[in-house]
Amino acid sequence: MNVQALACRFVLRRWLKANALLAPTGLWLGFFLIAPLVVVVEFSFATRHTGVARAVLPWTTRAYLTALDPAFLPIFGRTLLYAGATTVACLLLGFPLAWFIARYGGRYRTALLAAVLIPFWSSYLARIYAWKALLDGEGLVNTVLGWAGLDRDGGFLLTNGAVVLGLTYGFLPFMVLPLYVACERFDVRLMEASYDLGHGRVSTFFRVVLPGVMSGVLAGSLLVLVPAAGDFVTPKLLGGVDQSTFGSVIDDQFRGGNNWPLGSAMAVLLLVLVVFVLALRGRRGEDVL
Amino acid sequence: MNRRPWALGAVVALVFLFLYAPIAWLAIASFNSSRSLSRISGFSLQWYSELADDTRVFASLQLSVQLALASAVISTVIGTLAAFGLRRAFPGRGLWTVLLSLPLVVPEVVMGVAMLGFFMKLAGVPLGFGALLCAHVAFSLSFVVVVVRSRVSGMDVRMEEAAADLGASPFVAFRTVTLPLVAPAVAAGAAFAFLLSFDDVVISSYLTGVGSTTLPVFVYAQASKRGISPEVVALSTLMVTATALLLIIGVVIASWRARRAGSAAKLAV
Numbered sequence: 001m002n003v004q005a006l007a008c009r010f011v012l013r014r015w016l017k018a019n020a021l022l023a024p025t026g027l028w029l030g031f032f033l034i035a036p037l038v039v040v041v042e043f044s045f046a047t048r049h050t051g052v053a054r055a056v057l058p059w060t061t062r063a064y065l066t067a068l069d070p071a072f073l074p075i076f077g078r079t080l081l082y083a084g085a086t087t088v089a090c091l092l093l094g095f096p097l098a099w100f101i102a103r104y105g106g107r108y109r110t111a112l113l114a115a116v117l118i119p120f121w122s123s124y125l126a127r128i129y130a131w132k133a134l135l136d137g138e139g140l141v142n143t144v145l146g147w148a149g150l151d152r153d154g155g156f157l158l159t160n161g162a163v164v165l166g167l168t169y170g171f172l173p174f175m176v177l178p179l180y181v182a183c184e185r186f187d188v189r190l191m192e193a194s195y196d197l198g199h200g201r202v203s204t205f206f207r208v209v210l211p212g213v214m215s216g217v218l219a220g221s222l223l224v225l226v227p228a229a230g231d232f233v234t235p236k237l238l239g240g241v242d243q244s245t246f247g248s249v250i251d252d253q254f255r256g257g258n259n260w261p262l263g264s265a266m267a268v269l270l271l272v273l274v275v276f277v278l279a280l281r282g283r284r285g286e287d288v289l
Numbered sequence: 290m291n292r293r294p295w296a297l298g299a300v301v302a303l304v305f306l307f308l309y310a311p312i313a314w315l316a317i318a319s320f321n322s323s324r325s326l327s328r329i330s331g332f333s334l335q336w337y338s339e340l341a342d343d344t345r346v347f348a349s350l351q352l353s354v355q356l357a358l359a360s361a362v363i364s365t366v367i368g369t370l371a372a373f374g375l376r377r378a379f380p381g382r383g384l385w386t387v388l389l390s391l392p393l394v395v396p397e398v399v400m401g402v403a404m405l406g407f408f409m410k411l412a413g414v415p416l417g418f419g420a421l422l423c424a425h426v427a428f429s430l431s432f433v434v435v436v437v438r439s440r441v442s443g444m445d446v447r448m449e450e451a452a453a454d455l456g457a458s459p460f461v462a463f464r465t466v467t468l469p470l471v472a473p474a475v476a477a478g479a480a481f482a483f484l485l486s487f488d489d490v491v492i493s494s495y496l497t498g499v500g501s502t503t504l505p506v507f508v509y510a511q512a513s514k515r516g517i518s519p520e521v522v523a524l525s526t527l528m529v530t531a532t533a534l535l536l537i538i539g540v541v542i543a544s545w546r547a548r549r550a551g552s553a554a555k556l557a558v
Contacts, residue, residue: 014379021374022385024367025430029388032427036403043406096300104294111540119312121532122525124488125508129517130311133326181439223393230396233490247398254402267399274394278387
């Protein structure tokens with residue numbers, strides 16, 4: 001037997017072993033994630049029906065034409081604004097935290113990481129309502145700010161800021177964990193080398209540290225941006241009068257049994273965003289996620 | 290590092306304040322004598338005693354715990370297998386990682402409506418516990434894989450090779466060497482999966498059937514009518530306190546064991 005055939009058999013065996021281990025996960029995701037997503041794509045081309053079968057033949061692209069109607073533009077804009085601002089805020093809060101735990105956490109690293117997650121053992125809705133109470137006109141935040149004369153009539157509830165704050169709170173752990181992995185792997189000696197070579201703190205941060213932890217930044221942003229774009233509970237509870245977002249429009253179309261094809265078409269548009277962001281990340285950050 | 294990072298430490302303290310402020314507020318409000326969350330009017334244990342008596346909260350809590358346990362067990366077992374499958378490079382690994390990152394990235398509302406459509410189309414799976422379990426495993430799996438995989442890829446292959454060289458069969462080597470090494474990550478993955486399932490509102494709200502309301506869905510339905518119930522605030526407080534206590538016990542045990550191992554090493558020298 002020649003060397004090539006041996007190598008071939010070796011690769012084949014490894015491939016078989018890996019796929020055997022991955023098979024249960026693949027089957028589960030195939031049945032309960034991929035198949036449902038395919039059903040959504042199918043629905044998005046169907047015709048609306050108000051009976052038990054909510055989406056029926058014939059095929060049509062009407063749902064997409066409706067979804068791309070200019071009337072929905074403000075909703076798209078608001079959704080992207082919320083998701084983008086949330087991602088930036090999570091990065092700004094998450095990076096110092098991840099860097100600190102990775103660099104100075106010592107033997108308390110695991111405990112500190114767990115401490116980031118502990119608040120999330122309370123009910124998600126209870127947490128949002130806690131923010132609602134804190135941001136209220138009579139709430140703690142407004143009262144404390146009132147001592148400095150910075151309070152606001154009616155508090156900070158029902159503002160865009162409140163929604164971004166709530167979303168940031170909810171998604172922060174998803175940013176911190178991948179950032180932590182990247183920070184822990186980052187070799188600090190590179191920073192020292194940069195200082196020795198005459199770079200200042202700012203230039204070292206942007207030219208050495210940031211590229212070094214980029215995989216974590218990308219992975220974290222991925223975990224925050226798209227899920228935040230789909231969230232509708234937080235805007236509903238913390239936002240003002242008209243807080244329709246992408247997610248809430250989809251929810252309305254399905255929950256009321258209103259218009260499944262339209263809801264599906266909008267879900268497909270969000271999936272396109274998912275694919276776009278995944279492609280943007282490419283292979284970088286793959287090892288962190 | 291020669292300098293102590295005071296500025297960084299201050300920022301980190303503020304971030305932790307941000308993380309814990311609502312939780313601390315919930316704990317205070319759970320002892321409030323009125324229904325309000327924003328105004329504290331007096332101390333009472335009313336909500337805790339009502340929580341203990343509320344059979345509807347209890348029934349949905351029971352269902353949520355059963356569901357989260359089942360989901361955590363299934364996703365931990367098959368997710369750990371998958372993490373080992375991804376250990377070495379093979380043709381097609383990139384595709385698998387894309388598939389596994391999908392549940393992390395697809396928004397909950399999209400997954401929820403997709404599964405609703407899927408289960409409605411397939412008359413064989415009625416909404417309720419079965420549908421909920423299928424969905425919960427699907428969205429928790431990837432988190433288990435990510436957590437376990439980070440540990441598996443950092444593991445020293447030579448440890449297992451040494452076990453094999455010393456005559457251990459693959460099964461014995463796995464049980465006595467590999468498994469103890471990855472156990473902390475598997476436990477973390479299981480805790481993650483439990484939490485994700487236990488706290489899920491959006492996806493579950495599409496899939497609950499008659500008589501199978503999970504706690505978060507029950508809370509959401511109630512909250513949209515008359516605000517969040519103080520009993521739920523009390524329950525949340527109990528859960529955070531229990532988790533924090535478990536964590537503290539864990540840290541104490543770990544540092545005690547590290548100290549004991551340290552003194553044993555000194556004795557040996």
